[in-house]
Amino acid sequence: MTGPTLHIHGTIISTYSRIVQTVAEEAGISWTITATPAGSPENRQRHPFRKVPTVTIDGLNLYESVAICQYIDNAHNDGALQPDDxxxxxxxxxxxxxxxxxxxxxxxxxxxxxxxxxxxxxxxxxxxxxxxxxxxxxxxxxxxxxxxxxxxxxxxxxxxxxxxxxxxxxxxxxxxxxxxxxxxxxxxxxxxxxxxxxxxxxxxxxxxxxxxx
Ligand SMILES: N[C@@H](CCC(=O)N[C@@H](CS)C(=O)NCC(=O)O)C(=O)O
The missing domain is CATH 1.20.1050.10 (Glutathione S-transferase Yfyf (Class Pi); Chain A, domain 2)
Structure with a gap:
């Protein structure tokens, strides 16, 4: 894989972590995940509503899976996962x-x-x-x-x-x-x-x- 790395903070067995990981795989982006419980003090800094995952990519800190997935697809996958019509x-x-x-x-x-x-x-x-x-x-x-x-x-x-x-x-x-x-x-x-x-x-x-x- 080439390009940037997506750093994910979230629970390892998590539906939404998997969603974000899957979009990264589709875009050919490598990813890492750091175990971060939703209610932890660290996560409170990263996500004010205390959900996981949050990510860092291209110097951006992002939270909310829809925003994360659309960013990855738009910035690194020519929007291939989102229809134009x-x-x-x-x-x-x-x-x-x-x-x-x-x-x-x-x-x-x-x-x-x-x-x-x-x-x-x-x-x-x-x-x-x-x-x-x-x-x-x-x-x-x-x-x-x-x-x-x-x-x-x-x-x-x-x-x-x-x-x-x-x-x-x-x-x-x-x-x-x-x-x-x-x-x-x-x-x-x-x-x-x-x-x-x-x-x-x-x-x-x-x-x-x-x-x-
Ligand atoms: N709207 C959030 C939902 C994320 C979400 O619900 N994540 C679950 C884990 S899969 C979570 O943080 N659960 C812990 C909790 O609700 O306290 C998103 O799209 O990222």
Whole structure:
């Protein structure tokens, strides 16, 4: 890889760190990641809303994944992950927003965090929280599945930032038994996840736990 290096600060196993890493891979930019918990004093300096990741690139300190991804793609990838046509761009923006505002919060708080807390912190599994979230997660997956039935990628015929956001959010869902069961009933979505997951940028950013599956 040539050009600048992207320095990422964030949790190592993190959906949004992976999104940023994937865009860097697509752009042919090398990246490093420094483990930085969201609530740490250092992160408070880097991100006033205490989220991860934050990055440094080209002498810029950036936070918020959409801004980071668009910067990398615009500055170092000729905007190849963002359609030029305004209507197609709006379609991409719509799905990035859907991923960030609806898919991620429900999956994160209703399924992934309860499973992670149980596995890592050994706290009792909050099955009640998971059970309560599953109908909405199922509804979200159904909507997303409709889109991949009508179009090869979220913005249309070409792979874009929207596919990276949706894939990196849905892949951890698929790695849970509940999510795998739901996605198993939605074959077009399962095929889309298989297809997109083979892309070199997404293979390069797989979590270790995924490689072990
Ligand atoms: N809007 C933020 C969301 C980032 C986000 O939610 N990151 C998660 C980790 S994947 C996080 O910081 N979680 C810690 C917390 O919410 O306290 C972005 O796009 O970068």
């Amino acid at each position: 305004p209507a197609t761009r709006a379609e991409m923006d719509r799905w990035v927003s859907v991923a960030n505002n609806y898919l991620f919060p429900v999956a994160e708080h209703g399924l992934l965090m309860p499973r992670l807390a149980h596995r890592v912190l050994k706290t009792p599994l909050r099955s009640d929280v998971i059970e309560a979230a599953l109908p909405q997660i199922a509804e979200h997956l159904g909507i997303v599945c409709q889109r991949v039935e009508e179009s090869p990628y979220f913005a249309g015929s070409e792979f874009s930032l929207a596919d990276i956001f949706v894939y990196c959010i849905l892949r951890p869902v698929q790695m849970t038994s509940e999510g795998d069961n739901l996605i198993g009933q939605l074959l077009p979505l399962r095929h889309w996840l298989n297809k997109v997951g083979k892309r070199p940028s997404l293979v390069a950013t797989r979590w270790e736990s995924e490689n072990e599956l």
